[in-house]
Amino acid sequence: MNAGKEMCEVLKSMRKKIAEQYGLVYEPTECNHEGSCQGTCPRCDAELRDLQRQLEEKDMVVELLKKVKEFEGM
Secondary structure, eight states, X not given: OOHHHHHHXXXXXXXXXXXXXXXXXXXXXXXXXXXXXXSOOHHHHHHHHHHHHHHHHTTOOOOHHHHHHHHHTO
């Protein structure tokens, strides 16, 4: 697996953990991209924006990008 694909899986795992932690609906889409990638894409970004929107609807202030960086440090 290339580094970009590994990053994609790590980020997907982080989004899943965040959704579970805050009681959000998260239905990740399977990545069908073949070849090398950078680890994120418009679809991944849309999933992150959707989680952020759900948090805002619950009047929860959580900076997801900051949260992702916390998970990276684990």
